[in-house]
Amino acid sequence: MAFTNPRSCLLAGLAMTVLTKADDFQETSDNDCDCFVTNGTNAHYFTNHKFYDFRSLSEYANVPEPINDPQDSSNAPLASDYFKQSPWSDSWGIQAWDNSVNLQEGEAKLLMVNSASNVYIGKNKDPDPASDTFLTLRTMRHDEFQSAAEFESIPCSYHFLSARIYARTVGAKGAIAAMFTYRKSDDPNLIQEADLEIRTIDPPDTIQYTNQPSYSRTGDAVSQATQNATVPRSWEEWSVHRVDWNPKTTTWYVDGQNVSQIGFQTPRDPAQVIFNMWSEGTAWTGNMTRGDAAYMQIQWIELLYNSTGDATTNSNSNVRHAVGTRLARRKDDACNKVCSVDESHKIGTAVLVVSDASSTMRVYSPLGFAAAFLIMLFAMV
Structure with missing residues (x-):
């Protein structure tokens, strides 16, 4: 899944479990993360971490x-x-x-x-x-x-x-x-x-x-x-x-x-x-x-x-080129388990910041974690 065409975040219910304190964040494997959210001036979602x-x-x-x-x-x-x-x-x-x-x-x-x-x-x-x-x-x-x-x-x-x-x-x-x-x-x-x-x-x-x-x-x-x-x-x-x-x-x-x-x-x-x-x-x-x-x-x-796919470069040449590109997507557009490396106390390791968004949140827009939490609060009023 590549979030290259942002749209609004949708909340269909309140089943999403949000972890609100940094101490609550659980260290996790990248394989258990559907996407990764960044902090900073322009927070965005990404699908991969290395x-x-x-x-x-x-x-x-x-x-x-x-x-x-x-x-x-x-x-x-x-x-x-x-x-x-x-x-x-x-x-x-x-x-x-x-x-x-x-x-x-x-x-x-x-x-x-x-x-x-x-x-x-x-x-x-x-x-x-x-x-x-x-x-x-x-x-x-x-x-x-x-x-x-x-x-x-x-x-x-x-x-x-x-x-x-x-x-x-x-x-x-x-x-x-x-x-x-x-x-x-x-x-x-x-x-x-x-x-x-x-x-x-x-x-x-x-x-x-x-x-x-x-x-x-x-x-x-x-x-x-x-x-x-x-x-x-x-x-x-x-x-x-x-x-x-x-x-x-x-x-x-x-x-x-x-x-x-x-x-x-x-x-x-x-x-x-x-x-x-x-x-x-x-x-x-x-x-x-x-x-x-x-x-x-x-x-x-x-x-x-x-x-966006499998584009590669010649690893020992000044000729940089892309070959065999294809669009890589997940089975669906859901970002159910949201992780962060910015909230982690261990460099290079992700923590889980949203544990279950399967029925409520589909991530198309690069909203930060704090913004997503505020949206949930307003929805409860």
């Missing part, structure tokens, strides 16, 4: 040595066996493409090469570490090129989502750390993309958020597409970064605080989710000093999402 945990992977910790040859960097093997097995191998593809086309067309100042050696599990050496390990994306300036890191979701079928990461960005100036949705088009002005971009040349309390494209066909900046936001915590510190992509708006949060919301050219169609750490030596990315490096470090990734 959680990727990189906090306790000491057996896979390995920091590959930098590779100074661009061809060898592109051909580097995976950093550890973790990336060869489920759940990673079912969900994500590490990239090895380069920007030679951009370089030839004058859009880049420096050859950039994505390398599997720049995506690895690292040990957490913080003074009081909150995890044993974390996932690392590294970008490094070599003598003749910039090595970079990117991994993309294998499904291209995410159709509205709430994506969260617990992460920080550290290291030298001249790099971009990014989390974004991406819908390819041969026409750059028709690409659909919702971006979180941290530029390490910016102050550590500034993040750029964009619904792409941010430039017109004539090369003029589209001011409505981008917001440079002041965030409550430095991106050099561990924070929960969240993007909610809904039909009308894209909303970004840092540690639960709404820092940006853009309704202009909100992405419409199914997309991938992509993470990368990179630089092309331009004025916008910055030009990293030779020998310097910057890192995006991620303890966990959480996705709440709707899906």
